[in-house]
Amino acid sequence: MKKTLALAVTVALSTTFAGADQLVIKGSDTLGAKLVPQLAEAYKAENPNTQFNIAAEGSSTGFAALIDQTANIGMASRRAKPTEISAALAKGLDLRPTIVAWDGIAVIVNGSNPIPALTKKQVEQIFTGDIKDWSAVGGAPGKISIYTRNTASGTYADFKELAMSKRDYAGSSQKMAGNEQIVSEVAKNPAGIGYVGLAYLKASGIKVLAVDGKKPDQADVRNKSYPYSRPTFYYTNGSPAGETKAFVDFTLSPRGQKIVEQVGFVPVQ
Amino acid sequence: MKKSTLTTLALAGALVFGGAASSQAQDSGALLDALVRKKVLTSQEAEDVRADLIKESAATNAGKLQLSNSITSLKLYGDVRLRYQYDNKDPQIETPLAGSNYLFSTNDNSTLSALTTANSNKSPWATDAKGFVIATGDVKNAAGKVVYHKGDRLLASNGDPIKGQINPATTGVGAPANGAQRNRERIRLRLAADFQLAGGFFGGVQLQTTQAADSGNQSFGDSSTGAAGFGNYNIYISRAYVGWNANDWLTLVGGKQPNPFYTTDLVWDADINPDGFVEKVDLIKLFGGNGSEVVSYSQDGKQLSSVSTIRSESAYELSLVAGQFVFNDNAEDSFGSGFKTDAWLFNTQLVGSVKVTPGVKVTLAPGYMTYTSGNTTDLNNETAFMTTKSGATVLTNYQYSAVSKNGVLVPVAATRDLSIITAPGDVSFKLCGLKAKVLWDFAYNTQGAQRVEEVYGLQNIQVPVKNASGVVTGYQSAKGTVKPTTRISTTRVSGHESQDDIAWLAGIQLGENKKAGDWSVMANFRQTGLGSVDPNLNDSDFALGQLNMQGVKTGLAYNFTDFCVGAVTYYSAWNLRDDLIGGQATGGQKIASMNGVQILQLDLNVKF
Numbered sequence: 001m002k003k004t005l006a007l008a009v010t011v012a013l014s015t016t017f018a019g020a021d022q023l024v025i026k027g028s029d030t031l032g033a034k035l036v037p038q039l040a041e042a043y044k045a046e047n048p049n050t051q052f053n054i055a056a057e058g059s060s061t062g063f064a065a066l067i068d069q070t071a072n073i074g075m076a077s078r079r080a081k082p083t084e085i086s087a088a089l090a091k092g093l094d095l096r097p098t099i100v101a102w103d104g105i106a107v108i109v110n111g112s113n114p115i116p117a118l119t120k121k122q123v124e125q126i127f128t129g130d131i132k133d134w135s136a137v138g139g140a141p142g143k144i145s146i147y148t149r150n151t152a153s154g155t156y157a158d159f160k161e162l163a164m165s166k167r168d169y170a171g172s173s174q175k176m177a178g179n180e181q182i183v184s185e186v187a188k189n190p191a192g193i194g195y196v197g198l199a200y201l202k203a204s205g206i207k208v209l210a211v212d213g214k215k216p217d218q219a220d221v222r223n224k225s226y227p228y229s230r231p232t233f234y235y236t237n238g239s240p241a242g243e244t245k246a247f248v249d250f251t252l253s254p255r256g257q258k259i260v261e262q263v264g265f266v267p268v269q
Numbered sequence: 270m271k272k273s274t275l276t277t278l279a280l281a282g283a284l285v286f287g288g289a290a291s292s293q294a295q296d297s298g299a300l301l302d303a304l305v306r307k308k309v310l311t312s313q314e315a316e317d318v319r320a321d322l323i324k325e326s327a328a329t330n331a332g333k334l335q336l337s338n339s340i341t342s343l344k345l346y347g348d349v350r351l352r353y354q355y356d357n358k359d360p361q362i363e364t365p366l367a368g369s370n371y372l373f374s375t376n377d378n379s380t381l382s383a384l385t386t387a388n389s390n391k392s393p394w395a396t397d398a399k400g401f402v403i404a405t406g407d408v409k410n411a412a413g414k415v416v417y418h419k420g421d422r423l424l425a426s427n428g429d430p431i432k433g434q435i436n437p438a439t440t441g442v443g444a445p446a447n448g449a450q451r452n453r454e455r456i457r458l459r460l461a462a463d464f465q466l467a468g469g470f471f472g473g474v475q476l477q478t479t480q481a482a483d484s485g486n487q488s489f490g491d492s493s494t495g496a497a498g499f500g501n502y503n504i505y506i507s508r509a510y511v512g513w514n515a516n517d518w519l520t521l522v523g524g525k526q527p528n529p530f531y532t533t534d535l536v537w538d539a540d541i542n543p544d545g546f547v548e549k550v551d552l553i554k555l556f557g558g559n560g561s562e563v564v565s566y567s568q569d570g571k572q573l574s575s576v577s578t579i580r581s582e583s584a585y586e587l588s589l590v591a592g593q594f595v596f597n598d599n600a601e602d603s604f605g606s607g608f609k610t611d612a613w614l615f616n617t618q619l620v621g622s623v624k625v626t627p628g629v630k631v632t633l634a635p636g637y638m639t640y641t642s643g644n645t646t647d648l649n650n651e652t653a654f655m656t657t658k659s660g661a662t663v664l665t666n667y668q669y670s671a672v673s674k675n676g677v678l679v680p681v682a683a684t685r686d687l688s689i690i691t692a693p694g695d696v697s698f699k700l701c702g703l704k705a706k707v708l709w710d711f712a713y714n715t716q717g718a719q720r721v722e723e724v725y726g727l728q729n730i731q732v733p734v735k736n737a738s739g740v741v742t743g744y745q746s747a748k749g750t751v752k753p754t755t756r757i758s759t760t761r762v763s764g765h766e767s768q769d770d771i772a773w774l775a776g777i778q779l780g781e782n783k784k785a786g787d788w789s790v791m792a793n794f795r796q797t798g799l800g801s802v803d804p805n806l807n808d809s810d811f812a813l814g815q816l817n818m819q820g821v822k823t824g825l826a827y828n829f830t831d832f833c834v835g836a837v838t839y840y841s842a843w844n845l846r847d848d849l850i851g852g853q854a855t856g857g858q859k860i861a862s863m864n865g866v867q868i869l870q871l872d873l874n875v876k877f
Binding site: 097 | 316324
């Protein structure tokens, strides 16, 4: 009973805030850890009455919040699954995507790792556990430590599809809550390997590997010649309106796209 | 306006090239990407189209189906078969054995079976010139009181005299004295799913009517299964297995699975899905060649399987298939050695084939199968051979035990003394533009003599002696020839002959049944020696699964539509030996008690 009451209050407050000056934005850690907070700050500078409530716990949580109608915008680093679209339709909702930036999932290793590049096949073999030792890909002998995102993450699903032929991750892989945790662990572990979005490559102690000869720079991500390129999204219920539309428009505006680039993503335009 | 038009065109294009939105939304991604690359659409417009397609797909019935993310492909299929079956059985009854019972083909068997004989070496009854049953001596009732004197007519309970024929009986009083006919209208339902999973894993499940391992047929109105009075049917799990393609040459499978062997129904009824473990090794690929995947085999097409034949485009194939199956799990703390041991079946086969010319292919599949010696109980096969009746745990008489040649009582294990070399094969070719096949099978039980004498208990055989007209005039045993109506005391002589150890089949097939208008014909001849194969595995249709039989199987099938096949199949079988008496052959579980069996099956099979 208490739980039901709490939920009702939460939904009511969220709806109230959403209907007034508060934007509730939930979902992707890739977008929500850096980019969206900076966009929100910039937007607030011009619209001081607008309050933001941002929760970045993975793309799945963004879709769930949209379907539960507890968020105005769902941040996503992947497309909505048919199951999520079905669930939304069942509630009379229409999940609409807006591409807000392009991202490349970079494969990173510890800065001391001598390996400069991998092939797509090697990446798949490493993350699925077929290859367990660095010596198998030309590195110094030693067991490979794999760091991945957790299952709520859109990047987790995207990487599985883009890089692993939809195979399962190695049983030994360690699941991290966010990109920054992966960067931190790989920077500390000479045998570590992981993947993160472009916005997280400026950290020290890590090295970005070329994949099939391509590194995730802006040009290769935008023209999709980098193999792990992907769009990132705002999802809304139908076409955005009101304050939500204003924030989406701001994100796609030259000023917003400049912030996109500054954070490390690739602008849409 | 321009963008809107382009978006509409792109959506239409995606629908046209990608197929119906309900099933193809996911496949339109490549087309949309191409349109973006050619700058027909912006990325956002492509994303809008993609979202619309998925939304439309999700709104359809198909889109509401949710599958596990681990499934990479799923195939659902099944069939319903309607069958009319006519059986004509001619049981073997010339079987005088030790005991006090005689078989009476009269109008009142119950009266007779309540009486005992006054003369232990002679039937107490005879038929007089007028057809009435009369006593040949004093006949006592169960209390020992003389109720009939010599020459008295036997009276039924209502006082009328009984007419009928007197014959020596098997140990089981009441066996039919004449042929028996039976008509059945039957149905078989099978529902199956094959799935592929990530990482080379795969599996399948199948549900079907009836529990019998060798038949999925449910007779309409069958009171024994509760179907009388329009009762509903049970459904059973006939397959549940998982497998793993470890690499391109090794496949491992565990569970209740399709028969993995290249075989015919001489040895394996095609309805049987064995329980256990299978390893398949593609020897060509193992040693670096370009081999083919060996999945499952069925020469007669009875197996419901999406992959039922060798699949290959290469000229040579060579695979090793090994199976370890749990035939009967026994509790290790049970009484009797046979009950302590699980009955495992081990079967290994080398399957090789070569394309002699582009249109001619030869396949050979030598193999070896053997069991651990275990007892079997509660089998549901149509002609089951078991060691004990359900629930029995004590060895009581010869039906459940055997006497070895030195006179020592030993427990019988139903899976004992089966050590069988098999050698099926075929030559497939084109004849007048039709697919044709000459096929054969061969099985030799190297322990056939022990199987016949010790497991089936044929030490007490008495060979009928016939005159020139074929009339039985007496029975030959170790004690000499005796008259038909004389009961012979237990005398141990060997009942085994070398032909008991061998089974073989040779046949032809012409045509195939894949699409509307297709037809096929087939015919084969076989002999199945008493000790040659396991009666729990062989075809339950030919001679109703009986051993010691020979005969023909012929069939014609026609595709009315791609999915609907009509078929006529006729079996005619008769005794391989006509001198088997007693033991489990004509007594006990009667695994070889038929003089002849004819079966006609009319099928209408609808696949979906």
